Amino acid sequence: MDSDLAAADRQPENHPLRTEKWERFQSLKKYWDLYLIMLPGLAYFIIFKYVPMGGIVVAFQDFSAFAGIRGSEWVGLTHFKNMFTDSEFYTVFKNTLLISLYKLIWGFPGPIILALMLNEVRHMLYKRGVQTLVYLPHFLSWVIIGGILINVLSPATGIVNQFLGMLGLEPIFFLGSQEWFRTVLVVSDIWKEAGWGAIIYLAALASIDPQIYEAAVVDGAGKWKQLLHVTLPSLIGTIVILFVLRLGSVLDVGFEQIFVLYNPLVYNVADVIETYVYRTGITQGQFSFTTAVGLFKSVISLILVVLANKAARKLGQDSLW
C-alpha cells in the first residue's frame, strides 16, 4: 500500500496520457469488486443481445442448421430481392402499417381525454376508484384478455352477439371476419391500455401551477375557458412529445395481441411482420429469409426512433436519451 502511494506521488502531473492510464489502473485496483459484479449483466447483453446482432449475417446466407453459420453458403442480397418481389411480404407490411395507424388514430387521444376527465373530478375517492378499475386490464396478459374476448365475442354464446340478437341483428363472427378483426384489435387495445396511458398525462396535469387557474378565474374564465386556455396549452408539450415518440415505434404493432387472437381466416388482414417471421421462420424453418425480413424491420425502426428522438429534442424539453 505504501509503495503504491509513493508510486502515485512519482507520477508526473502534466502528462495526460500517463495519468489517465494511471487513474484507470487505480480505479480498477480500488474497486475491482465493483467491476467484477458487472460481469453477469454484461455477459447477458453480449451473449443474448450482441451475438444475435452478429447472427444477422444469416440474412445474407442460405443458412442450414446442419452446416451452421460457418458452413452455410453466402448468397448476398438474394433474400432481400425475394422479399421485395414477394406479394405476401407486401400484405404483411401493409397490415403492419395499417393496424399501427388505426391504433394510433383511435388509441392516441383516449388517454388524453381520460386524463382530462379524471382531472375534473373533485371527489377523490371516486377518482381513485375509477383509476383503480381502468388501470387493471394493463396488468393482465393478452392470453387472459384474448380468452375473455373469445368468450364475449363468440358468435353462438357470446354476450355481445346475444345483445345484437336482442336488437334484431345477425350474429357477427368478430374474430373470424376480415372486416371486423382489425376493429377488435384496436378496441381491445384501447380497453387494455387507455387507462394506463392516462397516468403520464395526469402527472403533467398535476404539475400545472394552480396560480394560473386562479388568475384565469379572476379574469372571468369559466371551467370551459380554463380547459381551453390553461389546461390544454399546458398539456400540448407532453402530447407532442409522446406523439412523436409513438411515431418512432410505428412498426411495433402489438405482436402478442395479434398472435393470441389471429387465425387462418384473418391472416390476410392480421398478419404482421413479427407473426409472419415467426410462422415462416420458426415453424417452417426458413431462417435466412425471415432474418432478412426481421432485419428490414429493425433497421427501419432504428431510423424512425432516432428521427423521432431528434424531432422530440428539437420540439423542446424531453427525449428518450
Added chain:
Amino acid sequence: MRLTRGERLASRLNYLILGFIALLALLPFLHVVAQSFSSHQAITSGRVTLWPVDFSFEAYVKVLREHAFVNAFKVSLLRTVIGTLLNVVITCMLAYPLSKAYIKGRSAIMFLIVFTMLFNGGMIPTFLVVKATGLLNSFWVYIIPGAVSAFNVIIMRNFFQGVPPELEESAKIDGSSNIGTLVRIVVPLSMPVIATITLFHAVGHWNAFFDTVLYVTDRNLFPLQVYLRELIMFNQSNISNNNGYSANIDSTLLALESLKAAALIASTVPILLVYPFLQKHFVKGIMLGSVKG
C-alpha cells in the same frame, strides 16, 4: 368557486361517463366470473350475464384437481419467483457500478446497453443463439435469455445516482467494503425503485407466454398462460374426460365453458392479489422512467 348551470351539468355528465368507463373495464370480468360459477348448459343457452345461474363451485374443483393446471401453475410460480429474484440481483449488480463516476468506461457500457433498446438481432438470430446455448426445452430458458432489461438498468442507475454520496463515504470510513456499502447502505435506501422493478419483472414473468411458444415443446414445462391458451383457443382439455362427464359427448370433446371461465379467473387471482402494490409502485415506476439520466 361558483359554477354556472351548464358547468354543473357538464360536471355531472363527466362523473357519469367516467363511471360508465370504469364499468366497461370491469364488466367483462364479472361476466366471466359469473360463468365460472354457472353450469355449462346455462352458459350455452345464454342465461348467464352478470350473475351465476345454477350456482356451483364444480368448475373450480375440477380445474384445481386437473394435473396439467396445477403443474402449469407451479411452473409459472417457480419462474416468477426465481426469475424475478435473479432479474433484480443482476440488475442491481450492473446498475450500481454504472452509477459511480469512479468506474472507468461506464459511459461506453451505458451506450452498449441503451443501444440494445434501439436495435436488436431479431427473433430468428436470437432463437439460433438460445438454441446454441442448449437451453431449448429446459426450465432455465424462462430465466436466462430475459435476465436483464436495459430499461430497468437505466431506471435503477438513475435512482442510485440520487443516493447521497456522503452516506456511502461515511460507511467506507467505518471500514465497509465496496460491496458491503452496496448491500447495507445503498440497497436499503433504494427500496422504492427495487420494489418497482421487482413488480415489473414479476408481472412480466407471470404473463409471459411467447418464450414458451418459441423455445419449449415439453408439455411439463408449460406455464399457466400457455396452458390457458391451449384450453381456450384450441379447446384442448382432458379435464372433462375423467370426471364423470363422459355421458355428455359434447363435453368430452370440448372443454366446458364453465371450466374455461374458472381457469381464466384462477390464473388472474394472483395478479389481483398483488394489484394494490402493483398500482402504487407502477405509477411511481412510470415517473421514474420518465426521469432522464
